[in-house]
Amino acid sequence: MSQTPDSVVRTYIQQHRDAFLDDLAEWLRIPSVSAQPDHAPDVRRSADWLAAELKETGFPTAEVWQTPGAPAVFAEWPSDDPQAPTVLVYGHHDVQPAAREDGWDSDPFEPVVRENRLYARGAADDKGQVFFHTLGVRAHLAATGRSTPAVHLKLLIEGEEESGSPHFRALVEEHAERLAADAVIVSDTGMWSEDTPTVCTGMRGLAECEIRLHGPDQDIHSGSFGGAVPNPATTAARLVAALHDEHARVAIPGFYDGVVDLTDRERELLAELPFDESQWLRTAKSYATQGEAGYTTLERVWARPTAEVNGIGGGYQGPGSKTIIPSSALVKLSFRLVAGQDPDHVEQAVRAWAERQVPAGIRCEITFSGATRPCLTPLDHPALRSVARAMGRAFEKPVRFTREGGSGPAADLQDVLGAPVLFLGISVPSDGWHAPNEKVELDLLLKGVETTAYLWGDLAENWRDAP
Amino acid sequence: MSQTPDSVVRTYIQQHRDAFLDDLAEWLRIPSVSAQPDHAPDVRRSADWLAAELKETGFPTAEVWQTPGAPAVFAEWPSDDPQAPTVLVYGHHDVQPAAREDGWDSDPFEPVVRENRLYARGAADDKGQVFFHTLGVRAHLAATGRSTPAVHLKLLIEGEEESGSPHFRALVEEHAERLAADAVIVSDTGMWSEDTPTVCTGMRGLAECEIRLHGPDQDIHSGSFGGAVPNPATTAARLVAALHDEHARVAIPGFYDGVVDLTDRERELLAELPFDESQWLRTAKSYATQGEAGYTTLERVWARPTAEVNGIGGGYQGPGSKTIIPSSALVKLSFRLVAGQDPDHVEQAVRAWAERQVPAGIRCEITFSGATRPCLTPLDHPALRSVARAMGRAFEKPVRFTREGGSGPAADLQDVLGAPVLFLGISVPSDGWHAPNEKVELDLLLKGVETTAYLWGDLAENWRDAP
The missing domain is CATH 3.40.630.10 (Zn peptidases)
Incomplete structure (x- = not known):
């Protein structure tokens, strides 16, 4: 040469x-x-x-x-x-x-x-x-x-x-x-x-969605109705809680379909990087690492697909209290995708997973945006x-x-x-x-x-x- | 007489x-x-x-x-x-x-x-x-x-x-x-x-609390850090999801301590009321009943203790998307209490239950207000x-x-x-x-x-x- x-x-x-x-x-x-x-x-x-x-x-x-x-x-x-x-x-x-x-x-x-x-x-x-x-x-x-x-x-x-x-x-x-x-x-x-x-x-690729959950036609009194009708904020929370299993793996059936895992050689090469976890945490302005079992922090952020809630909201968020069952709630989710994953397939998997969990009396609207491979x-x-x-x-x-x-x-x-x-x-x-x-x-x-x-x-x- | x-x-x-x-x-x-x-x-x-x-x-x-x-x-x-x-x-x-x-x-x-x-x-x-x-x-x-x-x-x-x-x-x-x-x-x-x-x-009595969950010092990029640090909005959602078991009973250990249950006679008398569930749902502006297994709607709202999320919030809730891990999240909960329950005891039970679920890297602040017996x-x-x-x-x-x-x-x-x-x-x-x-x-x-x-x-x- x-x-x-x-x-x-x-x-x-x-x-x-x-x-x-x-x-x-x-x-x-x-x-x-x-x-x-x-x-x-x-x-x-x-x-x-x-x-x-x-x-x-x-x-x-x-x-x-x-x-x-x-x-x-x-x-x-x-x-x-x-x-x-x-x-x-x-x-x-x-x-x-x-x-x-x-x-x-x-x-x-x-x-x-x-x-x-x-x-x-x-x-x-x-x-x-x-x-x-x-x-x-x-x-x-x-x-x-x-x-x-x-x-x-x-x-x-x-x-x-x-x-x-x-x-x-x-x-x-x-x-x-x-x-x-x-x-x-x-x-x-x-x-x-x-x-x-x-x-x-x-x-990584990206799939993003907003899930809107509609319950009562307006905020209703939690004393008069609490405990007897479904609460859309509870449904929103349950969706987010159901995103991961106890090993911090994404629990949406079909989510990992096609995922190209790291090769042993790639894992060796990543491990050679002079990675200082406490320095990384300072950059992340965070106080602990946490993630999918069996992977290092760098593998988690670079090479593994993830699901994160970017926003959640519903009901009263101001000072003090307001004893209501909120009329609606929303969840904003983003999914980072790795090689082998198809955003359209992930969208279908998320839709099916979410809709299955919405109880009677709650209407669910899912909007996907901005897929990136x-x-x-x-x-x-x-x-x-x-x-x-x-x-x-x-x-x-x-x-x-x-x-x-x-x-x-x-x-x-x-x-x-x-x-x-x-x-x-x-x-x-x-x-x-x-x-x-x-x-x-x-x-x-x-x-x-x-x-x-x-x-x-x-x-x-x-x-x-x-x- | x-x-x-x-x-x-x-x-x-x-x-x-x-x-x-x-x-x-x-x-x-x-x-x-x-x-x-x-x-x-x-x-x-x-x-x-x-x-x-x-x-x-x-x-x-x-x-x-x-x-x-x-x-x-x-x-x-x-x-x-x-x-x-x-x-x-x-x-x-x-x-x-x-x-x-x-x-x-x-x-x-x-x-x-x-x-x-x-x-x-x-x-x-x-x-x-x-x-x-x-x-x-x-x-x-x-x-x-x-x-x-x-x-x-x-x-x-x-x-x-x-x-x-x-x-x-x-x-x-x-x-x-x-x-x-x-x-x-x-x-x-x-x-x-x-x-x-x-x-x-x-x-019913009432105990109300706000739980604030603090994660990263500021909103951080979900692409760079997602999947590797704890997300306070996820913690908030998991708390709410853990409020109830699969029978819609409140799953907080100690919550039901002392609860005076309905007597058979009381249940008979409540059942005699001309209750029209579809009319009640219209009043509740809701589309389905849902609640603790083994109780009627009236029993649920009048005679059973409940836990409801009145508000949940964290991260981005505006239009479109924002790929962040939010810095903090909050949950507002209210607990309706029935005879035999002590608001102070419920507060202690809720605190212990919530704190146990907060992962490393998330700081949790719980504020109770307005207890009513x-x-x-x-x-x-x-x-x-x-x-x-x-x-x-x-x-x-x-x-x-x-x-x-x-x-x-x-x-x-x-x-x-x-x-x-x-x-x-x-x-x-x-x-x-x-x-x-x-x-x-x-x-x-x-x-x-x-x-x-x-x-x-x-x-x-x-x-x-x-x-």
């Missing part, structure tokens, strides 16, 4: 570091807050700015794609090798809301470097991580002497991720042909820590091995593997395009996503650049092993 | 009917709404008015008793027979809020008679039912030729019942000596129906027999027995004074307590007058059988 000499790549990056950071700062100054309608022009400006920047980087094609909401940016740089694999990079150019008075030490939209960290809204989530691909592909070309990337490189940078990606799936479906890829690289996640570079191999790339997938190798070269350290417990629009890419999804992120937990003083570590940002500088060559070379 | 001739009583009542109704209307014009601070002067005016009216009725003593809240009225008319039993009548002179725009067909504080019904706030709850005692005692004197009642008659008419009687127990304790009585007659309830005169033999007078109690006889004479019908599922301050009288409590009410379910267009049936109101006209003589005569 021929490799671009690492020193060439590093020198190139050092030479272009300042211009790269200046350009990123210019982009970060655009307050592309997709959740706030008065920032809609900024989100459009951000898309235009990125498309222009990608053209300047060398992408022959860079387009702004309109949606019914905020626009996305698509760019494409074909390889001169027609046999090369096609890679689609996913990221987003919109950011979370931010205001100085939320606790920022400096203007969130006026980037500033302090102690080798770049502070700005979007520095890590996700403009910084999108941006390392620009200098990365140029370093790849410079070091290899190529005029086109070793892979057919495509970028899709959406503008509504921080608003729940409401039009993303439709966008991907509309442009499925142009987006076609052999692998998807998502740069919108993080790694374990500054000292422990990691590649994420999957995200899980995604998981096997550890021996050649693209995953390439990402890990490239990252290992950049960080000069062994790369470990993680998963992500949350769910994201990446699953739509996997679904529609039928391509495996890999996660390449250089953000660390202290970067303050969605919080005041969001920052990116400059050293890590440049490691991101370096990783992609190695990645495309490695991927092209090793793709022949792909399944 | 010598009886006052009924015709004499009836003639007397007919002669004084108009003046009686005029006086009641004058009282009803005073908007003595205890829950609304700007009506405090009206509540005081109502107390003053009643004290003056009772003096005019003939009570040698009629006083306004101040409390830290609204004043009560106490009146006393000793019998010339020193051996006569002492009876304390309880009622209240404050009323629920009412406004024309709530759906009243006429001004709630401008009494009007339509179709032999008197419409006004307080007509049934409770001014009308307090007031029948004024003409009743005069009819008793007129028909028997006595100058003092056959019993030592006391009245205590409180001014904060519609505000939860916050100072009532302290008032009773302060004046326990002057309030001392052999029996308490509560005129603040109703009877089965216009066609079925009934005497209520007891009310149950009260129950045995069917063979001579005072109860007197009330039933007097009512039977007035209504010229057999009198049946009920209980009341709710709870009231009457229990404080039973507690502090150590006297049995009897319930003499002539209100019917259609009277619209706490609702627009509250009314009292004039025929029933006068039957109330007539009942008390017979009652004092009967009670004095038969008291020797008292235990």
Whole structure:
């Protein structure tokens, strides 16, 4: 396996570091807050700015794609090798809301470097991580002497991720042909820590529902009627209590159908992570761990399907007391799904399970929303091995593997395009996503650049092993 | 047993009917709404008015008793027979809020008679039912030729019942000596129906608590942490689900300690009531009955202890979804208690039961409030027999027995004074307590007058059988 000499790549990056950071700062100054309608022009400006920047980087094609909401940016740089694999990079150019008075030490939209960290809204989530691909592909070309990337490189940078990606799936479906890829690289996640570079191999899926339980036509007196009619708040509570068995396994029949369990090798690799449970509990602002019997905390949050109640309500919740049987109650549930689970099948299982438990006299209304499929790339997938190798070269350290417990629009890419999804992120937990003083570590940002500088060559070379 | 001739009583009542109704209307014009601070002067005016009216009725003593809240009225008319039993009548002179725009067909504080019904706030709850005692005692004197009642008659008419009687127990304790009585007659309830005169033999007690469950220090992401830390909303739901066993019996160990069960005779008598379950369900605005196995609906609401969730809340309850593990959750429970149960013992049982179920990582805070003892007078109690006889004479019908599922301050009288409590009410379910267009049936109101006209003589005569 021929490799671009690492020193060439590093020198190139050092030479272009300042211009790269200046350009990123210019982009970060655009307050592309997709959740706030008065920032809609900024989100459009951000898309235009990125498309222009990608053209300047060398992408022959860079387009702004309109949606019914905020626009996305698509760019494409074909390889001169027609046999090369096609890679689609996913990221987003919109950011979370931010205001100085939320606790920022400096203007969130006026980037500033302090102690080798770049502070700005979007520095890590996700403009910084999108941006390392620009200098990365140029370093790849410079070091290899190529005029086109070793892979057919495509970028899709959406503008509504921080608003729940409401039009993303439709966008991907509309442009499925142009987006076609052999692998998807998502740069919108993080790694374990500054000292422990990691590649994420999957995200959990999600099914969400609201169950409304209707009892008496209005709140009724618990003295006059209590003990003799069904109470919808009791039904709501019983549903939630019945979610899990005594081993903290989800007790809904059919819920685990198809679940791909962890392999012994994956469990070994997860166990190698320097996991400190008391530190994790501090991050979780929680006071004890608790979960499915037979699994570690990391396995529970990353690799096992779960059921959680996100909200429950019914009757009187104010100060003091009110002796009523409430007229109605509601339960909001979310189910995290892992590889092998089908959200539609889970929905049917939950509906059947819930309806069976509703007593006579209570009417039950179940609404499902926002299903997201899980995604998981096997550890021996050649693209995953390439990402890990490239990252290992950049960080000069062994790369470990993680998963992500949350769910994201990446699953739509996997679904529609039928391509495996890999996660390449250089953000660390202290970067303050969605919080005041969001920052990116400059050293890590440049490691991101370096990783992609190695990645495309490695991927092209090793793709022949792909399944 | 010598009886006052009924015709004499009836003639007397007919002669004084108009003046009686005029006086009641004058009282009803005073908007003595205890829950609304700007009506405090009206509540005081109502107390003053009643004290003056009772003096005019003939009570040698009629006083306004101040409390830290609204004043009560106490009146006393000793019998010339020193051996006569002492009876304390309880009622209240404050009323629920009412406004024309709530759906009243006429001004709630401008009494009007339509179709032999008197419409006004307080007509049934409770001014009308307090007031029948004024003409009743005069009819008793007129028909028997006595100058003092056959019993030592006391009245205590409180001014904060519609505000939860916050100072009532302290008032009773302060004046326990002057309030001392052999029996308490509560005129603040109703009877089965216009066609079925009934005497209520007891009310359930009440223990109320709020359980707050604290989990993570703030709402946390259910994708990142779900399935690995305890969720306080789940704990809340499990507590509620664990309240009852599969027979709908309360599953809290020790909860049933001391419960006085229904006798066969009581069950027979309850079964004789013309109970129409579908009509009852319409009143309950509910769609099915459900309750403790082995008991009828009436037994469940009147004579069995119950546990109900009055409110449950935690996490996100708005539209759509929010994938969080909530930081905290709360449950509001109320327990209705029957004779033999001690609210303090129930509190200890509930605390022990709840605390045992709270997992590591969840902090539990339990607050009890507003305990009310149950009260129950045995069917063979001579005072109860007197009330039933007097009512039977007035209504010229057999009198049946009920209980009341709710709870009231009457229990404080039973507690502090150590006297049995009897319930003499002539209100019917259609009277619209706490609702627009509250009314009292004039025929029933006068039957109330007539009942008390017979009652004092009967009670004095038969008291020797008292235990």
